[in-house]
Amino acid sequence: MADNEMYALHVNGTRHEVADAWIGESLLYVLRERLGLLGSKGACEQGECGSCSVLVDDELVCSCLVLAASAVGQAIVTIEGIAPHGAPSDVQRAFVECGAVQCGFCTPGLIMATHALLERTPQPTGSEIREELSGNICRCTGYGRIIEAVQRVAVWRSIEP
Amino acid sequence: MSTATREGTIKGRLGDSPPRPDGLAKTQGAFAFAGDLSADGFLWGATLRSPHAHARIRGIDLSAAWKIDGVAAVITAGDVPGKPTYGLISKDQPVFAADVVRYVGEPVAAVAADHPETCRRALAAIVVDYEMLPPLFDPERAIDGSHPPIHPDGNVIRRQRIITGDQSLQGEVIVEGTYELGMQDQAFLGLEAALALPDPGGAGVELFVATQWLHEDRGQIAACLGLAPEEVRLTLGGVGGAFGAREDISLQVHTCLLALRTGRPVRLAYSREESFLGHVHRHPATIWMRHHATAQGSIQRIEARLVLDGGAYASTSSAVLINAVTHVQGPYKCANATVDGYAVRTNNLPCGAMRGFGVVQACFAHEGQMDKLAAACGLDPVEIRLLNAMETGDSLITGQVIENVAPVAECITRVAALPLPDAPVGGRDGDPLDLPGGAGLTADPAHIRRGIGWGVAIKNLMYSEAFDDYATARCTLSNGVASLKFATVEVGQGFVVLAQQIARSVLGVDDVVLEPIDTTIGSAGSTSASRQTWMSGGAVDGACRLVRERLFELVGAQYDIEPVQLAIDGRDVIDTMGTLRVSVSAATAGIELVETFEHHHRPTEELDENGHGNCHTAFAFVAHRAVVDVDPELGLVKVVQVATAQDVGVALNPLSVLGQIEGGIAQGLGLAVMEEIIFTDGRVRNASFTDYLLPTMLDMPTVVAALIEHPDPMAPLGAKGVGEPPTISSTPAIVAAIRDAIGRDLSRVPVRPADICLP
Numbered sequence: 001m002a003d004n005e006m007y008a009l010h011v012n013g014t015r016h017e018v019a020d021a022w023i024g025e026s027l028l029y030v031l032r033e034r035l036g037l038l039g040s041k042g043a044c045e046q047g048e049c050g051s052c053s054v055l056v057d058d059e060l061v062c063s064c065l066v067l068a069a070s071a072v073g074q075a076i077v078t079i080e081g082i083a084p085h086g087a088p089s090d091v092q093r094a095f096v097e098c099g100a101v102q103c104g105f106c107t108p109g110l111i112m113a114t115h116a117l118l119e120r121t122p123q124p125t126g127s128e129i130r131e132e133l134s135g136n137i138c139r140c141t142g143y144g145r146i147i148e149a150v151q152r153v154a155v156w157r158s159i160e161p
Numbered sequence: 162m163s164t165a166t167r168e169g170t171i172k173g174r175l176g177d178s179p180p181r182p183d184g185l186a187k188t189q190g191a192f193a194f195a196g197d198l199s200a201d202g203f204l205w206g207a208t209l210r211s212p213h214a215h216a217r218i219r220g221i222d223l224s225a226a227w228k229i230d231g232v233a234a235v236i237t238a239g240d241v242p243g244k245p246t247y248g249l250i251s252k253d254q255p256v257f258a259a260d261v262v263r264y265v266g267e268p269v270a271a272v273a274a275d276h277p278e279t280c281r282r283a284l285a286a287i288v289v290d291y292e293m294l295p296p297l298f299d300p301e302r303a304i305d306g307s308h309p310p311i312h313p314d315g316n317v318i319r320r321q322r323i324i325t326g327d328q329s330l331q332g333e334v335i336v337e338g339t340y341e342l343g344m345q346d347q348a349f350l351g352l353e354a355a356l357a358l359p360d361p362g363g364a365g366v367e368l369f370v371a372t373q374w375l376h377e378d379r380g381q382i383a384a385c386l387g388l389a390p391e392e393v394r395l396t397l398g399g400v401g402g403a404f405g406a407r408e409d410i411s412l413q414v415h416t417c418l419l420a421l422r423t424g425r426p427v428r429l430a431y432s433r434e435e436s437f438l439g440h441v442h443r444h445p446a447t448i449w450m451r452h453h454a455t456a457q458g459s460i461q462r463i464e465a466r467l468v469l470d471g472g473a474y475a476s477t478s479s480a481v482l483i484n485a486v487t488h489v490q491g492p493y494k495c496a497n498a499t500v501d502g503y504a505v506r507t508n509n510l511p512c513g514a515m516r517g518f519g520v521v522q523a524c525f526a527h528e529g530q531m532d533k534l535a536a537a538c539g540l541d542p543v544e545i546r547l548l549n550a551m552e553t554g555d556s557l558i559t560g561q562v563i564e565n566v567a568p569v570a571e572c573i574t575r576v577a578a579l580p581l582p583d584a585p586v587g588g589r590d591g592d593p594l595d596l597p598g599g600a601g602l603t604a605d606p607a608h609i610r611r612g613i614g615w616g617v618a619i620k621n622l623m624y625s626e627a628f629d630d631y632a633t634a635r636c637t638l639s640n641g642v643a644s645l646k647f648a649t650v651e652v653g654q655g656f657v658v659l660a661q662q663i664a665r666s667v668l669g670v671d672d673v674v675l676e677p678i679d680t681t682i683g684s685a686g687s688t689s690a691s692r693q694t695w696m697s698g699g700a701v702d703g704a705c706r707l708v709r710e711r712l713f714e715l716v717g718a719q720y721d722i723e724p725v726q727l728a729i730d731g732r733d734v735i736d737t738m739g740t741l742r743v744s745v746s747a748a749t750a751g752i753e754l755v756e757t758f759e760h761h762h763r764p765t766e767e768l769d770e771n772g773h774g775n776c777h778t779a780f781a782f783v784a785h786r787a788v789v790d791v792d793p794e795l796g797l798v799k800v801v802q803v804a805t806a807q808d809v810g811v812a813l814n815p816l817s818v819l820g821q822i823e824g825g826i827a828q829g830l831g832l833a834v835m836e837e838i839i840f841t842d843g844r845v846r847n848a849s850f851t852d853y854l855l856p857t858m859l860d861m862p863t864v865v866a867a868l869i870e871h872p873d874p875m876a877p878l879g880a881k882g883v884g885e886p887p888t889i890s891s892t893p894a895i896v897a898a899i900r901d902a903i904g905r906d907l908s909r910v911p912v913r914p915a916d917i918c919l920p
Binding site: 022024029032037038039040041042043044045046048049051078079080082083085088091092093095096097098099101102103104105106107108111127129130131133134135136137138139140141142143144145146147 | 178180181183184185186187188189190191192193194196197276277278347348349350351352399400401402404432433592594595600652653654655816817819820822823824825826827828849850851855856857858859861863864
């Protein structure tokens with residue numbers, strides 16, 4: 001493929017060389033196909049469903065809408081960087097406990113979005129949860145158990161901040 | 162193996178809601194979906210699709226595509242070595258269109274290349290010479306014969322009448338209406354994806370794929386590849402939702418063909434736009450109904466004419482039609498019926514399975530009728546439904562007697578007793594997110610009107626019309642650990658956790674290992690038709706019980722006790738008439754007890770020409786009540802609350818049941834007010850999540866659910882399937898609530914703003 005580039009991305013605290021990549025590749029594609037970070041999911045490819053949510057310089061973005069080469073020099077955090085594998089985060093534990101996971105395809109994006117929400121707003125109202133997470137589509141659960149999971153984490157954090 | 166004794170009771174038995182075994186991995190992004198699978202040296206595959214609804218292929222020029230660097234294969238219909246067509250019921254759909262294309266999106270060719278972008282360029286370089294043919298879009302023209310056949314099998318896929326009782330009876334009260342439903346997409350999030358690994362020398366192929374039924378796929382794929390079924394081995398790739406859309410073949414044969422042609426692994430994955438074209442959808446339908454009743458409101462006779470647009474290929478249209486015509490009476494007593502139904506072929510997208518499978522369409526019509534009947538008889542929506550509610554022992558219009566638990570009246574009265582929302586009309590505290598239209602601040606709270614509506618449904622469980630959709634499972638017990646093997650597809654519904662619960666309950670073990678889900682064991686049937694809890698649950702239960710018998714024989718022989726005296730108590734085998742207590746771990750130390758069980762449901766019959774016969778296996782029931790706020794000037798709807806009571810038999814995993822109820826209601830809400838595939842001349846105008854609107858967290862109301870638990874004696878675990886009912890009557894309940902709010906008839910879903918604000 002013509003128009004190839006070499007650049008480096010900082011993902012989950014590690015520098016990754018991206019060699020021989022087509023310049024048109026999205027951040028989602030590069031994370032998944034070149035760096036082997038398969039936790040970010042692609043379901044709509046146009047920023048509507050939130051399945052590919054990652055943090056770029058602490059901002060929650062849809063990685064399908066970001067050109068990988070444009071993220072050079074920024075700190076990228078993916079679902080793989082949210083918590084060590086053997087020590088799941090409180091959000092991850094709550095999603096499993098509350099029945100917020102069915103097929104699981106939307107789940108990594110929702111975990112990212114929930115962490116971002118609770119960083120900004122530690123004790124969100126029901127209305128705030130719905131507004132802040134409305135960019136993440138789930139087709140299985142009808143959202144009830146997801147809202148429950150977010151509220152459970154807020155309670156946990158209020159007890160043991 | 163640890164021999165430490167565990168404290169306390171076994172966690173995660175039937176009736177508990179233990180964490181699902183794949184849950185944590187899914188939250189960590191570590192669960193492998195089909196689209197995550199890869200192999201050394203793989204190629205990407207991609208599919209060329211027809212841009213025309215109906216055209217003859219005069220020629221295909223592949224030469225420019227072959228010349229692109231990185232292209233390894235370009236294949237068309239001539240490259241299909243086996244059967245050129247496939248299909249679930251009738252094999253009428255080409256792997257690649259050979260001479261004629263019949264819908265926009267029909268596969269014409271496929272390529273394999275080194276990069277997705279190379280694939281896109283190769284597809285763009287393929288030149289197809291099309292000669293336009295007159296398209297057939299109007300189902301009525303398929304019925305009246307005024308359009309030439311668009312397929313050798315003709316334009317009517319199936320016609321089915323139900324003629325029962327007095328054909329001339331006229332009620333004291335007669336109400337009628339025509340109801341329309343648009344085409345709904347399953348819109349699972351995990352796009353179609355597969356990885357095919359060719360055997361050396363092309364002797365066979367291994368396919369990892371997201372599907373609903375591995376063995377059915379294997380049969381269809383092998384036939385098209387010209388291979389024996391055992392030369393095609395399928396393993397389930399992680400499935401990101403299904404809802405019926407994975408019941409038919411999509412990319413399976415193409416992926417295998419590319420792998421066999423190139424001798425290299427091939428990954429094929431659809432884009433979202435392609436997914437809208439590449440799988441079957443819910444049938445759009447037009448249903449006319451006329452109800453005859455006594456002045457007091459008792460239904461005496463129904464008349465109905467149902468027309469389902471099956472699109473270009475048959476898929477499961479004939480079975481969807483049977484469900485629609487046999488459920489059109491709803492969960493109500495009715496002795497006389499005149500029903501005529503058609504599933505027809507057009508040049509629209511092929512339609513097939515989606516959650517509810519024909520009953521969604523029928524229910525929207527019969528529930529609209531019930532409200533008309535209530536109004537005509539001076540009753541309220543609850544009174545008319547209770548008056549006519551079906552009971553165990555009643556006959557359907559097909560003559561089939563309902564032998565299942567049938568708590569229709571109880572579902573209705575339980576819902577009626579659930580609290581209405583305490584939020585005032587237009588929400589509380591002036592939060593704009595509670596208003597129709599949300600944060601756009603478009604709605605004036607002073608103009609908002611609230612409405613309440615009802616929907617009640619009957620749904621068949623399992624497959625119908627003489628189909629033996631059995632399920633197989635194997636249980637191995639060794640050293641106090643059970644292993645389960647089955648081909649039951651996990652699409653997200655949670656069979657994996659239910660299977661563990663069954664084994665723990667039957668065998669008194671904590672640890673239950675799940676073996677890979679693949680075709681190295683007998684079929685489990687499809688993950689559809691609300692059937693896996695009953696069928697595969699029955700198979701796992703049966704296999705575990707056989708192993709438990711072996712265990713009791715073993716222990717009985719060892720201690721000279723009659724095996725029938727033995728029972729499982731906690732983690733131990735105990736003598737119910739003596740003092741023996743030995744742990745399952747100790748009793749199975751160093752040995753392996755292995756048993757396989759096939760669960761078959763009772764036989765069913767095909768319908769005869771008058772629509773009579775015991776065609777269905779079992780039934781479940783559900784009631785919904787919806788509360789909506791409507792802005793009648795802008796045509797905006799906010800669903801405030803959905804209350805439901807569902808006949809579940811037994812809630813084997815209450816959290817999973819609630820998840821099915823809430824998720825099903827979300828899809829019913831989508832059909833009621835948001836979701837429709839829109840066409841112009843057969844071309845989809847909204848094949849994206851930007852334009853095909855799905856319910857978000859802001860669109861979903863509070864769900865208040867009551868579980869009606871009466872164990873069904875016919876069900877292996879007493880439990881009925883719970884997946885489909887929530888989707889079925891939630892839609893008519895929401896539409897009835899909108900009608901109630903604006904005081905006007907609405908006969909089409911999804912309800913669009915113009916339907917509300919323009920008379």
